Amino acid sequence: MPYKDREISKLHYTMGEVTEMFQVNASQIRFYEREFDILQPKKNKKGNRLFSPEDVENLKIIFHLVKEKGYTLQGAKEYLKGNRSEIKENQKIIDSLEKLKKFLLEVKEQL
Numbered sequence: 001m002p003y004k005d006r007e008i009s010k011l012h013y014t015m016g017e018v019t020e021m022f023q024v025n026a027s028q029i030r031f032y033e034r035e036f037d038i039l040q041p042k043k044n045k046k047g048n049r050l051f052s053p054e055d056v057e058n059l060k061i062i063f064h065l066v067k068e069k070g071y072t073l074q075g076a077k078e079y080l081k082g083n084r085s086e087i088k089e090n091q092k093i094i095d096s097l098e099k100l101k102k103f104l105l106e107v108k109e110q111l
Contacts, residue, residue, distance in 0.1 A: 012042070012050035021056070022063060032062055035073055038080065061091050 019026050033039045033049075038058045041049040051059075065076040065087075080087065 015049045
């Protein structure tokens with residue numbers, strides 16, 4: 001049985017890690033946290049936000065709707081309320097396609 005690489009996932013991501021993932025300021029992440037009920041990061045004793053992998057996936061969905069699809073914040077909220085399962089499935093497909101693209105680009109560079 002061949003060895004299969006597993007993607008290592010963390011239990012929680014810090015605000016710095018999340019802002020680096022999305023290339024945005026912490027203020028924008030905090031703003032989306034206030035605006036969207038699906039974002040519920042935990043806070044440690046110091047008050048630092050700790051984002052679960054589910055929070056990061058929800059942020060990906062929000063950024064996709066707002067930045068790429070051009071939804072307003074209110075429009076994105078309404079769309080999330082009505083189509084949550086469909087959106088999560090679409091995001092999984094987008095993530096897998098991005099991984100495939102990255103792999104194919106790496107293969108291309110090695111040729």
